[in-house]
Amino acid sequence: MIWNRNKECMSRDEMSALQGKRLHKVVSYVYHNVPFYRDKMQQLGMIPDDIQTIEDITKLPFTTKKDLRDNYPFGLQAAPQSEIVRIHASSGTTGNATIVGYTRKDIAIWSECMSRCLTSYGVTRDDIFSVSYGYGLFTGGLGAHYGVENMGATVVPASTGNTEKHAKLIRDLGITGIACTPSYALYLAETIDRMGIKKEDLKLRVGAFGAEPWTENMRKEIEDRLGLKGYNLYGLSEVMGPCVSYECKCQNGSHICEDHFYPEIINPVTLEPLPKGQSGELVFTTLTKEGMPVLRYRTRDLCSLMEGECECGRTSVRMSSIKGRSDDMLIIRGINVFPSQVESVVLSMEEFAPRYMLIVDRVNNLDTLTVQVEIRQEYFEKALDTIGEIDALEKKLAHRLQNVLSISAKVQLKEPNTIERSQGKSARVIDKRVIK
Ligand code: ADP
Ligand code: ZN
Helix, strand or coil: CCHHHHHHHHCHHHHHHHHHHHHHHHHHHHHHHCCCHHHHHHHHCCCCCCCCHHHHHCCCCCCCCCHHHCCCCCCCCCCCCCHEEEECCCCCCCCCCCCEEEEEHHHHHHHHHHHHHHCCCCCCCCCEEEEECCCCCCCHHHHHHHHHHHCCCCEEECCCCHHHHHHHHHHHHCCCEECHHHHHHHHHHHHHHHHCHHHHHCCCCEEECCCCCCCCCHHHHHHHHHHCCEEEECCCCCCCCCCEECCCCCCCEECCCCEEEEEEECCCCCCCCCCCCCCEEEEEEECCCCCCCCEEEEEEEECCCCCCCCCCCCCEEEEECCCCEECCEEECEEEEHHHHHHHHHHHHHCEEEEEEEEEEEEECCCEEEEEEEEEEEHHHHHHHHHCCCHHHHHHHHHHHHHHHCCCCCCCEECCCCCCCCCCCCCEEECCCCCCC
């Protein structure tokens, strides 16, 4: 099913024409309403009429998280305060919160895009959908909530926390869908196991997972344990919230709501735009936002874009899964390391639970990487009976990590249930080098 065939299946020519028209409009709008953008354009000797087609976008300056912080709290807001009906703040995974104001029209577009996502996962009005992203300043909870209501399914605003009560509700109400972080989905699966609830007792069939990077192995693990099909949901508060892109049944990349959010990929070092297909930093321009539009916002998320009609019938550009954030990237002994690389190794080995932590330190001027991983309960019990088993497992993991990361890592195996669980976004790296 497709929520908005008109927009999601538009011909490429029509889409480019629409994007060009909307870009011109948003550029004039911010030029006249946000001194920050006007100053930046004036420094480049530009006026809004220099932007006529979507290709002209490369003439515009970039916007960064730092710009948002420097203009805290309302400096980049374009609409008058009387038009703002809601304020969110980014979760501040990587620093101070940034404030985002939405007009009534922004909220309507957000709900529309979120309805596109849910419909593409196969959600219908007959579904009962639990939203277990955090409600509050974080965009996940309310963003998904309005989308479920807008498309006419039933929303259960479970939020995070109180997971046992939530698990009971999932069973008793026959909840069929859930939106949450992949980490929370695993936490829920563990809680359900602990409570003695079987996945066969549940009606869960669809998961809308996002807000943090996750791997294919993580997907398999969640699907298997909760008995549902897991789909990717991507978004960020600076651009809107969850709904910027979503997987379809083909699960070959996530379709971007391109009529509202225009994507580019750039080289994060030279800032040069890269051709479609190449990996780099994802950049978004909001084409219709009123509250706080952003021009060429650098997401720091690393991925690639795919063109071409998808088998599902949608024509919108797709983005690959996020490999990491350019600011999540660790440089250890000069080598780039992403936590997701460690995750893919850990989850490919059945001896381990999907719980890990990277600890980076500097000893005698040399970077060290320690990877802590939890052993699965079943395996742990068996291994304790066999001398040398744990040592052998440690060596096996260290060897595989070395192959994938190209640097050696010290492995520390942990007993089951000893690595801290997260209900929202997981923190998986402790970099002790920064605080020294
Ligand atoms: P912040 O984390 O900076 O406080 P947000 O709370 O808006 O800001 O989170 C947005 C970020 O979360 C994205 O830029 C991206 O890094 C990450 N994210 C969101 N959805 C996904 C997803 N499906 N896959 C990978 N990363 C995601
Ligand atoms: Zn598709």
